[in-house]
Structures are given as C-alpha cells and as structure tokens.
Amino acid sequence: DSGVTQTPKHLITATGQRVTLRCSPRSGDLSVYWYQQSLDQGLQFLIQYYNGEERAKGNILERFSAQQFPDLHSELNLSSLELGDSALYFCASSGGVEGYYGYTFGSGTRLTVV
C-alpha cells in the first residue's frame, strides 16, 4: 500500500457522461498531481494542486477539471466523455510543492468509456 488512495479502481461509463475520480494523498503530503496513461499518449501530466491551490497545468482538456479540498483529498472531474478519454488515471502526492523529494502514486482508476 503506497499510502495514496484512489477510488474507484474501475469505472465504465457511456459517452457524453460525467464522472468524478477521487484521490486521498499520503498522510502529510500537501501536493497532489493527476496523470493520464493512455495507449497513444503514454503517461501525461494533467494538473497539480498544492494545499488547495492549483499550481501547475499540463495537457488537461477543458472538459476536465480538478480541485483539492481542505482535507487535502482531490477530485478529478471528467465531463462530456469521449471514447478517447478511456485511460488509466493516476494520482500522485508529494510532501513539498516542488515534488522533488519524490512522488508516490496511487494504484490508479481505469476508466472505460463505451
């Protein structure tokens, strides 16, 4: 157990729908990162939050949004889902805003859009 908890582990939904992925960071970590792993794009950084504030943005679609709550858990919202959004979504946490102490990844949420 890495200490980073992601729920749900699997999600199957239809095109056009909206889903929410949840991440609880390792105890004491203030930064949360979201990554998408797809067959054609590989592992890509989506967005980072540090202590409730957005700190960095990657290749995140406008249909996607995220937030980090006061208890430091984070949610990634995916809307108007398309077949191409099917992927493994990882959350990672780290102690500092820079992350260079290392990132701990959750086990991921596998999203299948049908």
Add this chain to the structure above:
Amino acid sequence: AQKVTQAQTEISVVEKEDVTLDCVYETRDTTYYLFWYKQPPSGELVFLIRRNSFDEQNEISGRYSWNFQKSTSSFNFTITASQVVDSAVYFCALSVFNAGNMLTFGGGTRLMVKP
C-alpha cells in the same frame, strides 16, 4: 521543454541474463531530478530511484543499478541476473526544478523475462 526518450520499446531476455534499459533526457535547466518507475502487470507505478542533477554517482540496490552520465544526458538502468518477477514496463521520468514540477515520462520499456 523537457523530453525523455526510451528508445527500447520492448526487451525480451531469459532469466538470469543481465539487461540494461536506456534513458536519454533533454532539458536546458541545470537543476533537475531523474526517476525510474516500474509498472507491473497489476498496473500500479512503483518508485525505484530518484537522482538529482548534481549527483552523478552511480547507485546499486541489490540486483538493480543505475548509471547517470550528464555528458551524454543518459540515466540507464541495469538489472543483474534478471528474474521473471522483473517483467514489467519501466518508465524513466524527469522533473525540472522551478518548471512546473510535473514529471515528464518516457514512453516506457516493456521488459519480458522468460524462465
């Protein structure tokens, strides 16, 4: 912009063979961090090592060793006496200090160790 290249998409070896996974990175920054992660068939990402740009010492951890060479922008990973349990996808990644903090991953190398 940062880039990580893992030229070997797939490697197949027989158990007990040594195998080296190559990683070449690109960055203009002088302060950066390099990582290796393992992704077994179960899907999770397992942290293996972090190395900062000021520390070129090679590292050995059991059957694993890493060779960092700034002159060639490479951070290669060697598994000695490979085992079937080493079968996984291995990712090299780069994080640049003060440049967004995200990890830039290479495309990964799938290692298959056959008995």
